[in-house]
Amino acid sequence: MAEENMNVQNNLDEEALNNQSADSKEGLAEEDKTSEAKWYVAHTYSGYENKVKANLDKAIENRHLQDQILEVRVPLQDVVEMKNGAKKTVQRKMFPGYVLVHMIMNDETWYVVRNTRGVTGFVGPGSKPVPLSDDEIKPLGIKTQSLSVDFEVGDELAVVAGVWKDTSGIVQRIDLNKQTATINVELFGRETPVEIGFAEVRKIED
Numbered sequence: 001m002a003e004e005n006m007n008v009q010n011n012l013d014e015e016a017l018n019n020q021s022a023d024s025k026e027g028l029a030e031e032d033k034t035s036e037a038k039w040y041v042a043h044t045y046s047g048y049e050n051k052v053k054a055n056l057d058k059a060i061e062n063r064h065l066q067d068q069i070l071e072v073r074v075p076l077q078d079v080v081e082m083k084n085g086a087k088k089t090v091q092r093k094m095f096p097g098y099v100l101v102h103m104i105m106n107d108e109t110w111y112v113v114r115n116t117r118g119v120t121g122f123v124g125p126g127s128k129p130v131p132l133s134d135d136e137i138k139p140l141g142i143k144t145q146s147l148s149v150d151f152e153v154g155d156e157l158a159v160v161a162g163v164w165k166d167t168s169g170i171v172q173r174i175d176l177n178k179q180t181a182t183i184n185v186e187l188f189g190r191e192t193p194v195e196i197g198f199a200e201v202r203k204i205e206d
Contacts, residue, residue: 036104037068037070037102037103037104038102038103038104038105038131038132039100039101039102039131039132039137040100040101040102040103040105040113040122040123040129040130040131040132041095041098041099041100041101041122041123041132042098042099042100042101042113042114042116042119042121042122042123043097043098043119043120043121043122043123044097044098044099044118044119044120045097045118045120046096046097047096048118049074049093049096049097049098049099050074051117051118052072052099052116052117052118052119053072053073053074053099055116055117055118056069056072056099056101056112056113056116056119057072059112059116060072060112063108063112065108065109065112066173066175068103068104068106068108068109069101069102069103069104069109069112069113070102070103070175071101071102071178072099072100072101072102073099073100073101073102074093074099074100075093075094075095075100075140076091076092076093076094077091077092077093077094078090078091079091079092094140098123099119100132100140101113105129105131110122110129149174149176149181149198150203151171151174151181151201151203152171152174153171153172153173153174154170154171155170155171155203155204156168156169156170156171156203156204157169157170157171157181157183157196157201157202157203157204158201158202158203158204159183159185159196159200159201160200160201160202161199161200162196162197162200164185164194164196164200165200167185167186168183168185168204169183169184169185169186169191169194170183170184171183172184172193175195178195179197179198179199180195180196180197180198181195181196181198181201182194182195182196183196183201
């Protein structure tokens with residue numbers, strides 16, 4: 001009987017190790033996946049840049065593609081205008097008719113971007129999208145280096161600033177590009193996911 005119990009325990013331990021290994025592999029695969037993301041340029045109808053960004057952000061949310069299409073950007077620059085003898089600084093689009101998309105290129109993401117209303121195609125030879133190089137990205141003020149945090153999904157964070165100060169919650173999602181963490185906080189007696197900046201949270205140590 002003791003031998004049988006030992007065998008059962010060994011089987012359970014082995015299963016737990018296999019599950020842990022599978023979870024680790026899944027986590028690494030997701031991290032590797034995110035590192036595959038590159039910046040691509042989508043061509044739009046003139047004046048539709050912000051509309052395309054809004055439409056694409058909505059499509060990403062509806063299709064749950066946040067892990068594959070990481071950011072949509074309409075680069076802006078400050079321009080000094082002279083009007084009625086006075087200087088005025090205004091923001092203008094750096095590349096009218098274009099939108100930058102940080103994404104992992106595959107059939108689904110290509111389809112979603114290409115079929116967003118206002119998009120006429122990707123920049124690249126023929127129909128093949130070509131990602132921007134690091135040298136092309138630098139003048140746009142886009143940071144290519146990765147950011148690391150001292151917490152992960154499943155950790156408990158304390159909110160130390162902002163609207164949700166003095167609350168805490170479990171990390172549901174981490175967005176390195178936006179530098180935010182989504183945690184569950186209690187609101188009206190139920191848990192509600194909220195997105196909070198990295199600077200406003202601290203990991204609660206065990």
